Amino acid sequence: MNDWINRKSQKIPKQQGAGSNLVATSQQSYVPSYLTHNSQSNAEEKQIYQHLLHLVQVKSPNEMLERCRALFVEGADYPEPEILLILDKITASKTAVHEFKFFINRCCHILINRWHMQPQLHYAIPELIKLLATEPTRSRTTSFRYRNIRKLRELIQMFIVSEQYLTLRRFVEVMTRTIEENTPPEPQALISLIGRYSYLYEHCLISDDSTFEHQWRVKQIQAQAQKQFEVDLSKYVTYQVRRNQILKKASVEEAERILRPVNNPTLLSDRDLHTALQHWIGKVEGNYTYQELAQKFLQSNQKVNSISDFKDNLYEYLISSITGGSGKRQWQQKLHTQLKNTLPQANAQKPDEFLIMRICSQLLNFLIVESHLSIQHFNLIDLITNQGTLITTELLLKIVLICPKVKPYLEKRLTILFQHYESANTSDIKWLVKILEQVNIAVVIYFGNIDISYFKEIG
Numbered sequence: 001m002n003d004w005i006n007r008k009s010q011k012i013p014k015q016q017g018a019g020s021n022l023v024a025t026s027q028q029s030y031v032p033s034y035l036t037h038n039s040q041s042n043a044e045e046k047q048i049y050q051h052l053l054h055l056v057q058v059k060s061p062n063e064m065l066e067r068c069r070a071l072f073v074e075g076a077d078y079p080e081p082e083i084l085l086i087l088d089k090i091t092a093s094k095t096a097v098h099e100f101k102f103f104i105n106r107c108c109h110i111l112i113n114r115w116h117m118q119p120q121l122h123y124a125i126p127e128l129i130k131l132l133a134t135e136p137t138r139s140r141t142t143s144f145r146y147r148n149i150r151k152l153r154e155l156i157q158m159f160i161v162s163e164q165y166l167t168l169r170r171f172v173e174v175m176t177r178t179i180e181e182n183t184p185p186e187p188q189a190l191i192s193l194i195g196r197y198s199y200l201y202e203h204c205l206i207s208d209d210s211t212f213e214h215q216w217r218v219k220q221i222q223a224q225a226q227k228q229f230e231v232d233l234s235k236y237v238t239y240q241v242r243r244n245q246i247l248k249k250a251s252v253e254e255a256e257r258i259l260r261p262v263n264n265p266t267l268l269s270d271r272d273l274h275t276a277l278q279h280w281i282g283k284v285e286g287n288y289t290y291q292e293l294a295q296k297f298l299q300s301n302q303k304v305n306s307i308s309d310f311k312d313n314l315y316e317y318l319i320s321s322i323t324g325g326s327g328k329r330q331w332q333q334k335l336h337t338q339l340k341n342t343l344p345q346a347n348a349q350k351p352d353e354f355l356i357m358r359i360c361s362q363l364l365n366f367l368i369v370e371s372h373l374s375i376q377h378f379n380l381i382d383l384i385t386n387q388g389t390l391i392t393t394e395l396l397l398k399i400v401l402i403c404p405k406v407k408p409y410l411e412k413r414l415t416i417l418f419q420h421y422e423s424a425n426t427s428d429i430k431w432l433v434k435i436l437e438q439v440n441i442a443v444v445i446y447f448g449n450i451d452i453s454y455f456k457e458i459g
Contacts, residue, residue, distance in 0.1 A: 132160060
C-alpha cells in the first residue's frame with residue numbers, strides 16, 4: 001500500500017500537445033500504474049483489477065454498470081461466481097475496514113480511465129458514482145450469502161462517506177459542469193460549483209491514493225478549464241469595451257443591434273465583476289497597479305538586513321489596503337501581533353527566500369484557515385465583515401504577488417474551506433462564493449495567459 005500512496009508524490013510531467021496521451025498509447029493497451037509497478041496490493045485485489053480491466057475493454061458502459069451493481073451493490077448474481085468469491089475474501093480481510101475504500105476507488109478508476117478517453121462515454125462516469133450510493137434491490141436475508149453481502153454493504157457505506165468517494169463526486173461535478181447564464185444559479189450545494197474553480201482542482205480532485213494517471217488527467221482538465229475561463233472572460237470584456245465605445249455615439253438599441261451579447265462568465269453581478277476588474281487592473285494606492293506595488297515592495301526590501309525589518313515593511317505594505325475607522329485599527333493590531341509572533345527566533349537573520357515563504361504561508365494560514373484539522377476561520381469572517389470580500393481578496397493577492405511560491409498554499413487554504421462547506425447551500429455562504437469568484441478572476445489576470453492590456457478600457 002505504501003507504494004500506491006507514495007506515487008502521489010511523483011512529479012507530474014509537463015503538459016504535451018493536444019494529441020499526446022500519457023494515460024494510454026492506445027485504448028487497448030492501457031494498464032493502470034498500480035498493476036505495472038511493484039504494487040503491494042494483495043493477489044485477490046489484483047485479480048479483480050485485471051477482471052475489470054478486461055471487461056471494460058469489451059463491454060459497453062451500460063453492461064459494466066450492471067456488472068458493478070451485481071458485484072458491489074447487490075453482492076449476488078454475478079455472471080462469474082468465482083469473482084464474487086474473490087471479493088468475499090477481500091471483504092473478509094482483517095484490513096478491509098481500512099483498505100477497502102482504496103480498493104473500490106481503484107476499481108472505479110479502472111472504468112473511469114477507459115471511459116474518459118472517449119467523450120461519448122463520459123455519461124457513464126457520474127452513473128457509476130451514483131450507482132455505488134444506491135441501496136440493493138434484493139433482500140439480503142433470503143440469500144445464502146447473507147453474511148458476505150452484509151459485510152460488503154457495510155464497507156460500501158464506509159466508502160461513500162470517505163474522502164475517496166467525495167473526491168470522485170467532485171471529479172464528476174467538474175466533468176458535468178455547465179457554465180451558468182448571467183444570473184446566479186438557484187440555491188444548491190457548494191460542491192456543484194467546483195467545476196468553476198480550476199485553481200482548486202489539484203487539491204479537491206486528487207486524494208492520497210490517486211494514481212499517476214489520475215493526477216495527470218486532473219492537470220490536463222485543470223489547464224483546459226483555466227484556458228476556457230480566460231477565453232470567456234476576454235470575450236466578455238471585449239464585448240463590454242465595444243459596447244461602451246458604441247454607446248458614446250449611439251443608443252442602447254443600436255448597440256444591441258450591432259453586437260451579440262456575451263454573458264458574464266462569473267457568478268458575480270455585472271456591477272461587481274466590473275468593480276473587480278477595475279480593482280485588479282487599474283491604479284490603486286496612488287498610481288500603481290497591484291503588480292507594480294509588489295515590485296516596489298520587493299525592490300525596497302533588497303537591502304533589508306533583518307527579518308524584523310522585513311516584517312515591519314510587510315505590515316505597512318498589507319495594512320495600506322485596510323479601510324475604515326475602528327475596523328482598520330482592529331486589523332492593524334491583529335496583523336502587527338501576527339507578524340510579531342511569526343518566526344521571532346529569526347528576527348535578526350537576513351531575509352532569504354525560505355524565511356519569506358514561511359512568513360507568507362503563515363500569514364495565509366492566519367487570514368484564511370490553519371488546516372483541515374483546525375478549521376476555525378474567525379479571522380477571515382471578521383475581515384470580510386469589516387472590509388468586504390474584495391479587500392479581503394486583495395490582501396491575499398498582495399501576499400502571493402510578493403511571494404508567488406506560496407500560491408499553492410493559498411489554493412490549499414481555500415480548498416480546505418471549500419471542502420468544509422461543500423455540502424452547504426450556496427445561499428447561506430454567499431461570502432465564500434464571492435471570495436472564490438474574485439480569486440478566480442485575480443488568478444487568471446496575474447498568473448494566467450490572458451492579455452489584459454485592453455481590459456483597462458472597460459472603465
